[in-house]
Amino acid sequence: MSPPSLLLAALHRLLTPSQPPELDMVTFSSQLCAASRALETSLPPPLRLFTDPYAELLAGPEALSRARARMVSMLHLAIPARPRIAIRTRYFDDFANSALHRFAPGKAQLVSLAAGLETRAFRLCELSDQVALFEVDRQEVFDRKERLLADVQPTPQVRAGSRTVVDADLAEPDWTRKIDEAGFDRALRTVWLLEGLLYYLDEERVTQLLREVWEISAVGSCVCFSVVTGLAKHYKKSDTLANYFKSAMPDPHAVLSEAGWSLDAVDQLGGPNANYGRWQTSETIGLDDWRSTRSTIYVSATKRR
Known part of the structure; x- marks a missing residue:
């Protein structure tokens, strides 16, 4: 089994791609926010804070993948989820x-x-x-x-x-x-x-x-x-x-x-x-x-x- 430090380093590389230009990143933030809304919408109705039926479509696969990876990383690192x-x-x-x-x-x-x-x-x-x-x-x-x-x-x-x-x-x-x-x-x-x-x-x-x-x-x-x-x-x-x-x-x-x-x-x-x-x-x-x-x-x- 790999040492924890190596696992964390690999996880960091996965979640930290090369940094894009400022305008591109700020624009991409709207997709990341939509991805967060999509994850919230996927929760059972009694738990979710709202329903946004178009969030997943607007977020796109890259933003959704990043949002899900961050959620998984928090679970692996025992960090409480704060939506x-x-x-x-x-x-x-x-x-x-x-x-x-x-x-x-x-x-x-x-x-x-x-x-x-x-x-x-x-x-x-x-x-x-x-x-x-x-x-x-x-x-x-x-x-x-x-x-x-x-x-x-x-x-x-x-x-x-x-x-x-x-x-x-x-x-x-x-x-x-x-x-x-x-x-x-x-x-x-x-x-x-x-x-x-x-x-x-x-x-x-x-x-x-x-x-x-x-x-x-x-x-x-x-x-x-x-x-x-x-x-x-x-x-x-x-x-x-x-x-x-x-x-x-x-x-x-x-x-x-x-x-x-x-x-x-x-x-x-x-x-x-x-x-x-x-x-x-x-x-x-x-x-x-x-x-x-x-x-x-x-x-x-x-x-x-």
Whole structure:
């Protein structure tokens, strides 16, 4: 039998391919997230946090293989499974459904910035014909997504009144013109989802983007986003997406205030409001631990003026 160190080295080589260019890896992250959603969907109904029937197709075989290999590696190394993407997906689902329920029965909008391969247009229970839904991302993401969805039978049914994809680079302010041209209505209350986006942008751009969202939003609109409160100096795995993180947000209240938003809530991944009974840890997570530790947090805010 091989020594444990050799087994670990072989496993590391298997799970750590040559590191791709930054743009390719960040784009591939949408497939990795879809793979995580596919694995969650494969669980028995009483256990799964959501059902995403298109996740496996959108992920593709390479991302699925990598996601399954990581799960196997955790079992071999006796690491407790912590379904980060599944919890994040459910948290943002719940936020969107709750906000749309509050806005009903009037007209409203739901906008996903850096929508990637998410499929909320086809599965959120609070969508209705009174909701206009927009997905914003780069064209190469939509080229893959729309091509794959077009081949699905029966055709996926959009639960919103409309679904519009907007080709835009969120690193540039020009995205607001593009979403306006696509039919976005600045007079309607809007639910904004910025899931898995902001840590890939420079800190200055993060504040600018949140300000741009505020400027085109009607009073009463709300936003939810995920951020990290600190950046690690280095990571052992060369292909981890955290190597591409460019910013952290240790003080969401200050950033949101500067951008015009009123902070509503900060929930730490694994905390009381963001674990769904699936975060296997013996750690005690205090309400303000995110201020002093490097954590992933989910932040929500409202435009009140």
